[in-house]
Amino acid sequence: MAAKTEESTLGYEQARDELIEVVRRLEAGGTTLEESLALWERGEELAKVCRRWLEGARARLDAALSESEAEPTADEDEN
Template identity: 85%
Template sequence: MTTKTADETLGYEQARDELIDVVRRLEAGGTSLEESLALWERGEELAKVCRRWLDGARARLDAALAETDDGDGGEAAGDDAEEE
């Protein structure tokens, strides 16, 4: 099993693909309780990695949209006033 430091270096696609594999293995069954628990724990770790990537992407998108809104602030307000 990888360490938290290694998990931090996982890319989104790598973590997602490994998470998909973990879910498939859990759904297939045939593992011992101990193995199932280890898979579940690994899945939770991978889900956190994916969540961090997605949260970071959302923050970057929000920042880019805020920059666009700041640059178009006068025009956007004028357009809204004309539509009313």
């Protein structure tokens, strides 16, 4: 359960940087099967954290764009 709490407090940059390190270690090889599996699982968790942050950012951008499209411009107010 501690991993879930940690995941929710990780910022995007932290998760991304750790994911980069996990991938680097996996690509370098030299780890046992058990270590590789643990790294893979951690990478999956970190990827989910990054995905949630990016989806949240996309939702905020979409909401902001919708708001700006719904607001009348100065030209529309004059007509």
